[in-house]
Amino acid sequence: QVSELVQFLLVKDQKKIPIKRADMLKNVIREYKDAYSEIVNRAGRTLQEVFGLQLVEIDTKRHTYILINNLPRAEGNYLCRNKEKEKMGLLLVILSFIFMKGNSVKDSALWEFLNLLRVYPGKPHRVFGDVRKLVTEEFVRQKYLEITPIPLTDPPEFKYQWGPRAEKETSKKDVLNFVAKVRPFWGHLWV
Numbered sequence: 001q002v003s004e005l006v007q008f009l010l011v012k013d014q015k016k017i018p019i020k021r022a023d024m025l026k027n028v029i030r031e032y033k034d035a036y037s038e039i040v041n042r043a044g045r046t047l048q049e050v051f052g053l054q055l056v057e058i059d060t061k062r063h064t065y066i067l068i069n070n071l072p073r074a075e076g077n078y079l080c081r082n083k084e085k086e087k088m089g090l091l092l093v094i095l096s097f098i099f100m101k102g103n104s105v106k107d108s109a110l111w112e113f114l115n116l117l118r119v120y121p122g123k124p125h126r127v128f129g130d131v132r133k134l135v136t137e138e139f140v141r142q143k144y145l146e147i148t149p150i151p152l153t154d155p156p157e158f159k160y161q162w163g164p165r166a167e168k169e170t171s172k173k174d175v176l177n178f179v180a181k182v183r184p185f186w187g188h189l190w191v
Helices: 002-012 021-051 082-100 107-116 133-140 164-169 170-190
Strands: 053-059 062-068 144-150 156-161
Touching: 002 021, 002 062, 021 053, 021 062, 021 133, 053 164, 062 164, 082 107, 082 133, 082 144, 082 156, 107 156, 133 144
Parallel strands: none
Antiparallel strands: 053 062, 144 156
């Protein structure tokens, strides 16, 4: 069961979709649910020792987990994996902007900022595709970003904050280092 769970978690992590305890029970552990904790703990140790990944519970009410890379990050490789590098670069820019604006930004401010970078929510981007969908759906589903409605706004407005995966996979220090590197090029955008 442990090796089957490890495989299940690695496959789920490829899409960076949080993994629910219910899915682990239903798809892998099945009749061994009494040994759930032991199986998950052993799978966690295997992931750590073999792959350098840590199984982290990001929502204790819904029992939702993610895998985070525990290996030391090479300079400039924050949050990056293979083909996803460009998307993760955009994500790091967004996380940096949110951090620099006090850990929360209105959706209008975020889109205004991205427009200054020539990334438009209504136009397909040659690298990112549908940017609005990437930001509001994919990054949110992957738990990098959280979107919260702002009460009593008409038309409805939203605010963006770091999601639990971003909190676990990167740090404010990493973001400050990133901002320090790009500020000479985009200094006027961070004000």
